[in-house]
Amino acid sequence: MSTFLVEIVTPERKVYGEQANMVVVTGLEGQLGIMPNHIPLVTPLRIAPVTIKRDGISDVVAVNGGFIEVRKDKVVILAESAELAEDINIERAEAAKQRAEQRLTIAKTDEIDFRRAELALQRAMNRLNVTHIHK
Amino acid sequence: MAKGMREIKREIKGKQNTRQITKAMEMVAASKLRKAQEAAVAARPYADKLLEVVSNIAAGTKGVSHPMLEARPIKKTAYLVITSDRGLAGGYNANLLRQLTLTIKERHQSTDEYVIFVIGRKGRDYFRRRNMPIIEEIIGLADAPTFGDIKSIAASAVSKFSDGSYDELYIYYNKFVNALTQIPTETRLLPLENFEGNNQAVSSYEYEPSAEGVLEVLLPKYAETLIYSAVLDGKASEQGARMTAMGSATKNATKMINSLTLTYNRARQAAITQEITEIVAGANAQS
Numbered sequence: 301m302s303t304f305l306v307e308i309v310t311p312e313r314k315v316y317g318e319q320a321n322m323v324v325v326t327g328l329e330g331q332l333g334i335m336p337n338h339i340p341l342v343t344p345l346r347i348a349p350v351t352i353k354r355d356g357i358s359d360v361v362a363v364n365g366g367f368i369e370v371r372k373d374k375v376v377i378l379a380e381s382a383e384l385a386e387d388i389n390i391e392r393a394e395a396a397k398q399r400a401e402q403r404l405t406i407a408k409t410d411e412i413d414f415r416r417a418e419l420a421l422q423r424a425m426n427r428l429n430v431t432h433i434h435k
Numbered sequence: 436m437a438k439g440m441r442e443i444k445r446e447i448k449g450k451q452n453t454r455q456i457t458k459a460m461e462m463v464a465a466s467k468l469r470k471a472q473e474a475a476v477a478a479r480p481y482a483d484k485l486l487e488v489v490s491n492i493a494a495g496t497k498g499v500s501h502p503m504l505e506a507r508p509i510k511k512t513a514y515l516v517i518t519s520d521r522g523l524a525g526g527y528n529a530n531l532l533r534q535l536t537l538t539i540k541e542r543h544q545s546t547d548e549y550v551i552f553v554i555g556r557k558g559r560d561y562f563r564r565r566n567m568p569i570i571e572e573i574i575g576l577a578d579a580p581t582f583g584d585i586k587s588i589a590a591s592a593v594s595k596f597s598d599g600s601y602d603e604l605y606i607y608y609n610k611f612v613n614a615l616t617q618i619p620t621e622t623r624l625l626p627l628e629n630f631e632g633n634n635q636a637v638s639s640y641e642y643e644p645s646a647e648g649v650l651e652v653l654l655p656k657y658a659e660t661l662i663y664s665a666v667l668d669g670k671a672s673e674q675g676a677r678m679t680a681m682g683s684a685t686k687n688a689t690k691m692i693n694s695l696t697l698t699y700n701r702a703r704q705a706a707i708t709q710e711i712t713e714i715v716a717g718a719n720a721q722s
Contacts (some may be wrong), residue, residue: 311478312477312478313477327643328643339641343644344649367653378484380583380586
């Protein structure tokens, strides 16, 4: 089975770099499954789990937005933050989720605060989802 | 003479204490400098990659337009200044702030024509004292700032440009050359320009939903990343400047201690000689 290099890079460090068989991401327009020799593509990503399949194992990474660049033999995901499932602090994510939910109920009047709380909630849910998939 | 000796001794002691502190600060700065440099290097792949993709889009699709790429007539200017929270870093803050003040005096007649984003307590205090218009500030930034730490100021600097609050954004920071040299640098961040310079159209991509749509997401990110790398560079410069400053402080203290020790020994010897002379004179008088 042919493989390609998958890299996930954040401003602080390189989070992930492995040879893989397939990547599943959630783009702005919907889910994408990318396999080797895909046509070159650039698309922004939603806040969602990214699944990377290699040798029968699948790695799940919580990717916070960003975008994906696909080339024939290489895929690079650039995001402001990204965590492997085992690096996620579940308690912190739970706390963040509750905080965001509280803010959503309070901040309905202020549009910016509302957007912000919504995004925070998405990030927290994403992290929790990833840990669930991982288990 | 005896009193003079005690005074010198006390002075030596004081200099030794100072030297101990500056020496410790030098070593702390040295280790922080290494970490800051590592962080600056680790941030590079992300910024490089973003630039690559953005310039690819700019080269591959002719006539893409985006508010962040357009030069508007300049009515108002914003400056983002990166300083440190703490002093004892040689000319680190002073040089940067002096250069900025000169530039501002040259370019603007009144405080209505510019606004300042400031990172670091030293810079904030400086602008407050002079009643210059600060619109946003961050103080107490960690030595190894994460992207999240500066995200808010970077995002608002970029979005205020997009909504037309000002028409250009300059970033002021100390560019890190090596531990001895940091150059106060001015970079024009927005509007973004010069993408076409360094690419030979690697491959043509498909864009989803469209080239403009992708650009819309990427350009603000790119600008924020540039700010982040400037902050990391500034941090490395700060530690470098502090290390050098403390290194020379330690050297100066050693020099002073040496010359004081010499004076002390001379005084001690003179006192002994005098004592002997007095004893001999006393003995001679008796016989």
